[in-house]
Amino acid sequence: MGKKQNWMILCCMLGLVWLSGCAPSSQEAKKVPEMKVGILVYRKEDTFLGTIVEAFEAAAKYAEQQENIKISVSVMDGRGSQAVQTGQIEKCIDQKYDVICVNLVDRTVAASIIDQAKAAQIPLIFFNREPVKEDLERWDKVYYVGAVAKESGILQGHLIADAYLNNPERFDKNNDQKLQYVMLEGEQGHQDALLRTEYSIRTLVSEGIQMDKLVNDTANWHRSQAATKMSQWLEKYGNAIEVVICNNDDMALGAIDAYKAAKKLEELPFIVGIDGTPPAMEALAEGTLYGTIKNDEQKQAQAMFQLCYSLVFHGKAESDYTLEKGKYIFINYLPVEREIDKVSTGNKEQ
Numbered sequence: 145m146g147k148k149q150n151w152m153i154l155c156c157m158l159g160l161v162w163l164s165g166c167a168p169s170s171q172e173a174k175k176v177p178e179m180k181v182g183i184l185v186y187r188k189e190d191t192f193l194g195t196i197v198e199a200f201e202a203a204a205k206y207a208e209q210q211e212n213i214k215i216s217v218s219v220m221d222g223r224g225s226q227a228v229q230t231g232q233i234e235k236c237i238d239q240k241y242d243v244i245c246v247n248l249v250d251r252t253v254a255a256s257i258i259d260q261a262k263a264a265q266i267p268l269i270f271f272n273r274e275p276v277k278e279d280l281e282r283w284d285k286v287y288y289v290g291a292v293a294k295e296s297g298i299l300q301g302h303l304i305a306d307a308y309l310n311n312p313e314r315f316d317k318n319n320d321q322k323l324q325y326v327m328l329e330g331e332q333g334h335q336d337a338l339l340r341t342e343y344s345i346r347t348l349v350s351e352g353i354q355m356d357k358l359v360n361d362t363a364n365w366h367r368s369q370a371a372t373k374m375s376q377w378l379e380k381y382g383n384a385i386e387v388v389i390c391n392n393d394d395m396a397l398g399a400i401d402a403y404k405a406a407k408k409l410e411e412l413p414f415i416v417g418i419d420g421t422p423p424a425m426e427a428l429a430e431g432t433l434y435g436t437i438k439n440d441e442q443k444q445a446q447a448m449f450q451l452c453y454s455l456v457f458h459g460k461a462e463s464d465y466t467l468e469k470g471k472y473i474f475i476n477y478l479p480v481e482r483e484i485d486k487v488s489t490g491n492k493e494q
Contacts (some may be wrong), residue, residue: 192393
């Protein structure tokens with residue numbers, strides 16, 4: 145049995161402990177033991193979001209079996225279009241879903257979505273893309289589950305700094321006491337992309353490391369776009385690239401793809417990502433990815449499911465995870481890095 149299967153079983157066991165104290169009764173807000181959930185993602189091909197959806201569906205299936213209830217989960221792909229996603233929101237409202245979980249295409253439209261849900265009295269849980277505080281305060285049945293974006297940038301900066309300071313000769317190819325780097329960023333103007341970019345570099349500089357940016361560009365979280373960008377940079381800068389900093393794992397894997405396509409794995413620089421997706425963990429094991437920052441999809445999915453369950457069957461928000469200000473559940477990141485012959489994980493004090 146693999147590590148992923150063991151972890152899924154553990155999460156389900158934890159969910160059972162929580163569910164045993166929260167099983168619906170005839171006195172609760174919803175008397176019929178049935179729950180209809182819509183999960184709307186900005187782009188279904190996103191690897192990390194796929195792991196969240198998979199973990200949520202596993203939690204729902206397990207709860208059905210243990211609690212003798214019916215849970216319907218409908219996953220909808222926004223295909224990167226806010227117009228498409230807005231239509232899906234309207235569909236969920238028209239079909240009287242019990243709760244809607246939304247990974248926004250465009251966080252600036254959150255207010256409109258909240259107002260529609262409020263009018264229909266359907267609770268909303270935003271995840272992985274955080275609306276602004278003012279929007280979340282528009283209604284008391286709006287929540288957010290995710291992580292603090294700048295924390296991932298800080299941890300990514302620490303991961304790079306620790307590796308470099310422990311063995312500068314390995315990474316400073318031209319011995320100029322600087323790190324020449326390229327940056328693959330998520331969507332232009334996206335909050336997480338901006339914060340991850342800013343705080344990774346800010347942290348490195350605070351560690352006393354001189355950073356020399358060769359080039360940066362957006363690859364919109366896409367592996368294929370990142371591979372195209374990296375191929376162009378590899379042709380232009382070649383072995384001068386010492387570090388490739390990526391806002392997510394898919395783009396880090398795209399950078400690795402470019403080196404593989406160019407048959408230049410012997411020139412592979414220090415490449416780091418964020419999310420800790422299964423493909424990224426495989427790249428860590430094979431030695432092509434140096435490190436990533438784990439964005440815990442299992443805990444995020446478990447927190448989302450517990451909120452859905454308690455809102456539908458109890459009429460209030462409850463979870464094993466701390467609900468900050470009655471609205472936010474933040475799951476901590478965890479750095480993961482490759483050592484000489486093994487993959488290791490550990491927390492870094494900030």
